[in-house]
């Protein structure tokens with residue numbers, strides 16, 4: 111088995127690349143491994159696909175944030191002899207949050223990760239681009255997309271850019287946009303505030319719209335929020351972020367299936383695992399391709415197992 115580390119030097123804190131490389135060298139001495147570095151957008155996808163096409167069992171470690179992971183997903187999808195994972199080195203790593211408390215430490219333990227189990231996960235196909243975690247296409251997507259613009263301004267920090275983007279988009283540009291949406295029996299023709307499709311559970315640094323979403327159940331969990339007043343929006347956002355959508359059936363419509371389409375006379379911003387796409391019509395469907403994902407031996411994404419892990423930890427701690 112070969113191990114390929116794809117390191118994004120632009121992701122994460124200064125000095126994190128050197129630190130990671132030392133940890134890889136220490137953990138993989140004597141094993142068949144290689145370290146490759148990305149230089150620009152798209153490199154992680156090309157490196158992963160090239161490794162997959164070379165043949166032979168391989169584990170690919172996308173070392174970066176959700177963007178680097180998403181590129182590895184697009185390069186590895188459909189190749190049964192390839193498995194990928196995400197070594198946290200970004201600011202977000204929202205997909206990994208599904209593994210519960212301690213996910214950062216768990217996925218940083220390279221020796222354990224190398225021999226960890228793997229599972230075939232579902233993928234979302236969004237106009238040809240694959241996503242593993244969450245796709246959004248409403249005011250939340252416009253906020254996320256604009257954060258990059260504001261970050262480039264002098265004297266604006268990461269949090270400052272997010273607050274600025276939130277204020278401009280929610281208070282000044284308006285929450286809703288004219289959109290036609292079809293998902294299952296739900297047809298909406300009017301203004302829409304939020305469209306969200308979950309295969310994973312988290313996005314935007316910790317929002318969890320559908321807490322019961324499972325990345326391997328063959329189901330995409332979709333939520334749509336029509337036009338609401340600013341007051342309702344701010345009242346709703348806490349419940350939306352905590353997966354309490356069932357408490358608001360009159361303003362959050364849900365569908366659990368395999369396809370959603372949405373279109374607008376104006377450009378729609380969609381964000382796929384943190385990556386921005388712009389178009390006037392989108393189809394998001396369950397892809398026929400899957401991706402093998404490997405993870406630490408003591409972690410899993412089903413709540414029951416996460417709970418079991420937590421209680422196992424406390425039993426061990428009590429025994430010490």
Ligand SMILES: Nc1ncnc2c1ncn2[C@@H]1O[C@H](COP(=O)(O)OP(=O)(O)OP(=O)(O)O)[C@@H](O)[C@H]1O
Pocket residue numbers: 118119120121122148149150151152153174175176177178179199200201202203204384
């Ligand atoms: N050498 C490089 N220099 C600049 N940008 C790069 C380089 N290599 C990759 N990239 C780009 O960096 C972008 C950000 O990467 P990534 O999303 O993994 O990190 P992040 O933004 O820190 O984390 P997160 O998205 O989880 O918040 C990706 O879109 C990728 O295309």
